[in-house]
Amino acid sequence: MNIIERKVWLITGVSKGLGRELAKQVADKGDIVVGTVRNAQDKADFEKILGAKAFIIDLSNTEQISSLVDAIINQYGQIDVLVNNAGYGAFGMIEEFSENEIIHQFKVNVIAVWKLCQAVLPHMREKGGGTIIQISSRVGILAGVGNGIYASSKFALERMRESLKQEVEPFGIKVMLAELGALRTDFFGTSVKYAENKLPLYFDTAGDIRSNTKKSSW
Numbered sequence: 001m002n003i004i005e006r007k008v009w010l011i012t013g014v015s016k017g018l019g020r021e022l023a024k025q026v027a028d029k030g031d032i033v034v035g036t037v038r039n040a041q042d043k044a045d046f047e048k049i050l051g052a053k054a055f056i057i058d059l060s061n062t063e064q065i066s067s068l069v070d071a072i073i074n075q076y077g078q079i080d081v082l083v084n085n086a087g088y089g090a091f092g093m094i095e096e097f098s099e100n101e102i103i104h105q106f107k108v109n110v111i112a113v114w115k116l117c118q119a120v121l122p123h124m125r126e127k128g129g130g131t132i133i134q135i136s137s138r139v140g141i142l143a144g145v146g147n148g149i150y151a152s153s154k155f156a157l158e159r160m161r162e163s164l165k166q167e168v169e170p171f172g173i174k175v176m177l178a179e180l181g182a183l184r185t186d187f188f189g190t191s192v193k194y195a196e197n198k199l200p201l202y203f204d205t206a207g208d209i210r211s212n213t214k215k216s217s218w
Helices: 017-028 040-050 062-076 099-127 148-171 200-206 209-214
Strands: 008-012 032-037 053-056 081-084 089-091 130-137 173-180 192-194
Touching (some): 008 017, 008 099, 032 062, 040 053, 062 099, 089 099, 099 148, 130 148, 148 173
Parallel strands (some): 008 032, 008 081, 032 053, 081 130, 130 173
């Protein structure tokens, strides 16, 4: 019998935007979608609308990631595709940021991605293949005024993918990268955090980035 096996997708950040749309497309094609959200309301909305499973996790708490992957493997037996979509943008002038703000940006956008890959790879190897998709940004190629910290995290993600791709190819595992531009999402709504410290001297040279970016729709 020719049975087409349903793939199991783990997609992080499915409460809105790109993650939600991707989850919908995958579910519509008949594959199994497992998503991550940050609160109970988002979990209920996602599961009701898509009929898919969601786990609540704060990816900045990277200690929870191994347990998340183990729970999915225990329930579904495999993870065929990992989409590292969750993340946010830390915006502001480089000088304005505190050390803790930068650490948090890299913890969510880089370290959590690394931890997810590390947790999923043994299962993909055992199965004989799989796909990891890293969601990056055009600023990972060319940064601009006010997005240097966010761009740095995406640049790190791109270089991580470059090495990882070569390292896991012999095991039949693919690592892909999506360098996205502007999308019709609320990126500059709930997915952006601004540096708490404001230095008005930059207003004369670059304008108020906090007001300017809110006029955009990514």
